[in-house]
Amino acid sequence: VVEAFEHELGVAPGETTEDGEVTFRAVECLGGCGYATVVAVDHRYRQHVGPGDVQAIVEELRGHS
């Protein structure tokens, strides 16, 4: 999932995209061990995220921003 985001956003964890719109961070526990992988998008959690879901998440995020 991390690699998919790196590919989709073109930045590594801890970095912000060149246009300043998206910051990608690796975060600690979001309390979802049973629902891995958990991704927090603007404070809201997505559960059971697989690499295949990443493109849609980024497009949705880009659409919002």
Add this chain to the structure above:
Amino acid sequence: VAIREVLLAGTDARDLTKLDEYRAVGGYDALPKALAMTPDALIELLQAANLRGRGGAGFPMCRKASLIDRRSPKPTYLVVNADESEPGAFKDREVMGRVPHRLVEGCLIAAHAIECKRVFIFIRGEYLAEYEILQAAVDEARAAELFGEMDITVHRGAGAYICGEETALLDALEGRRGQPRPRPPFPPVQGLYNAPTQINNVSTIATVPAILAGGVEAFKQIGVESSPGTAIFSISGNIVNPGNYELELGTPMRELIYDLGGGIPDGRQLKAVIPGGSSVPALAPEEIDVPLDYDSLQKIGTFFGAAALIVVDDRCCIVQLALRSAKFYQHESCGKCTPCREGTRWMVQILERFEAGEASVSDIELLESIGSRILGRSLCALGDFAVYPTHSYITKWRDEFVAHVEHGGCPYGGESSLEGIVAPLDQHTHSPVAEVPA
């Protein structure tokens, strides 16, 4: 093996986040029963139910209540620990997100037992959705005039494992940096704002309405004699069906793992189970017939903990597993006590030597020796939590440590399931979520 729902009862059929729906399943019927009793009679009743704390230590809930000095000129406080932070645990999240009113009702009952007018629920900052649901339930119950002279404040933590430790939680709640306090005095004597304070886990308090509603005898029919009731078990890791399962205490661990959990994926073999969250000694496959209750787990040298089972399959390097959890506790050590602050760091450094192929066999003894000098030597148990699992790995999987020495590094050669998951911890940061978005 059967699901037995007390905490989550009714959540499948109805949306119990709503007051009307919760009332439709008998919700808030226990409250007037409790309020009609004197605090002493209520404590006696809860004592007879022998409800043990679901947060980790398993301390009888009512012993905490009976220690509260109700003659103190200061107010008494009830604090609910909703700072669920133990790796592997996500049971309280389920309670708050699905049946927040049961927690609210439990708070009002437990508060009456200690003549408390002000309840605080300390919820971890990362539980944003659950906070919103819980706050809405509190507001709804208050508007329905269920609170009487009592009130409930939901306080969001800022994200630190240590704040789940009860005295650090109190400091954080008071607006200070969350660090443990020396004991004695214990919180029932001198807790929040130096006033008598009872602190209980979410699941403990949310079990209270069922005891009042159905009576003590009916409650004691559930579970085992030494630990009546149910618990929500969180199961995660290398398991086909991860998630939360509410079961009677005393249910054999094997049934949870293989029947409900569906066993280990892809035909792999079970290697270890960490039964109570990452802080407790791990069990080997031949030990998983143990009943899931406080005393049975303690009898075989581990703990019930937060009822969080982490299942580990045979792809996992035990040294990496030890390193992953030691790094977590090193990172989360608040730094107040030297044995924990320095000791967890040393443990990480030694474990890294094993992985790098720079360890000798004597480093196994060194690791044990450092661990034994962390245990019990700090204000809280955080340092101990790094030691318990590590010591169990050394005891039960010593051959893997030796193999790292003989092989000159990790014998898994990059194929361990934790490979690469160990390193990124360095770049992990806590969730930045502090404010509730508009």
